[in-house]
Amino acid sequence: MTDTGKYHFFRYGGLNILLDVPTGAVHLLDDTAAKVLPAFVQDRDRDSLAELVPAQELPAAQRAWDQLQDLVDRGLFLGPEPVFARRPGGGELKAMCLHVAHDCDLRCRYCFASAGSFGGSRSLMDAETARAAVDFLLSSAAAVYELDFFGGEPLLNLDVVEATAAYARERAAALGKRINLTLTTNAYSLAEDARRRLLDLDLDIVLSHDGREAVHNAMRPTAGGGESYSQVTRNILAMAPLLEERYYVRGTYTAHNLDFVEDIRHWLDLGLKRLSMEPVVAPPWAAMALKEEDLPRLRSQYWQLAELCLQQPFTFFHFIIDWERGQCGARRAAGCGAGVEYVAVAPGGDIYPCHQFVGQRRWRMGTVFVGITEPALREEFLHVGIADKSRCRQCWARYHCGGGCHANAWWANSDLRQPYALGCELLKIRTEAALYVKVRQALNQYSCEGDVHGQA
């Protein structure tokens, strides 16, 4: 396996896959080209091949060398790093996470929101604050907006969700703008009446569930300490078919279920098809925390998941790489957008860079009633793209993660520019598996002659 800032080469499942990092181009090498590659990238002279391979292999090695050189000549390998605009479109605010409830009917053991309260008192957002948040969001110069109803558990404040959704759509239409609405719920209170009300709101919905019954119950108890699996599962299975493509079931895996692919199989057995399973982020001393020594096992899990994706139709969120409609390089270089294009709003109206910073006074940026009062914080987040992070500049996966999660960087290293190292390793494992799936799918779909996906 080779890892440089300009390219990444890896082998899996009999395939030799070469990623050109700046362009995102993906090439498949045969064993001869894979053998030639190390010498080629070291700028060795083509004549040096005679010292590296037996005489009978030399003609093939020279052809492989010439074909690698052809990639270089076509700008598909070892090209210059593009210089991207720091923040595409000027960094207008365009997405908001609206914490309509700092309360929850579950007490998930890994919850970054302190089981829904975000370290403060349990509270609900009132309709006036929610409207002010919408006005604040739509006051930017963006044209397309995202508003996510979040918590805690937003179903505990469904009246305000309904009123705010209607207001947001009305205001966006009046301004000639577009707004997409989403909601994240633990589904514990997603009974028939709530399901009907949410369907009327025309939302994309994230449904939280951890997979197998024992895994789910161990991590996601009710506020009273009871088991939540049966009720949550029943509600999700009633809701998901009604949402067609507009849902994800989202789980968290921890050190207690390092065999998390079994939880994904459980979802598939339940008939769920749009899935996202995320690694827990927990203090290193916590029993549930993932550790460096878990990485080989987790790597094996992601490869199992890749093979599963090729065997049966379902969508795994972090394996999605859309080669036709994926984001441009400038967007990828800019990173996640927290604190600049994206903010979170607490029930009282305080603004934070993202949902994971909510409740931390050091990160309070202002309020929806008066706007941003700490512009230095916005400026800080404007300068945490991949160009600002020394580790990211040399990492082959930088255009797949955009520099990683700022909140994770802060909790792990107290430094927005120092990515969370374990998260980086998991991202790289996941990206290799995603690329492998894409290559396999492309090979299955097209003939093996020439450029099988897009024109050079």
Next chain:
Amino acid sequence: MKHVLTIYSGQKNTATAACGQCATSCQSACKTSCTVGNQVCVNKG
């Protein structure tokens, strides 16, 4: 004989400026594990 097969030519990734209209990463399914690679451009259909 072909020793190198281009699966994806990645030509769109090198644009140095962008419209800025796309969704931010965390407005997505995961909320804890930032990724830009699987986001979709709003102007590409």
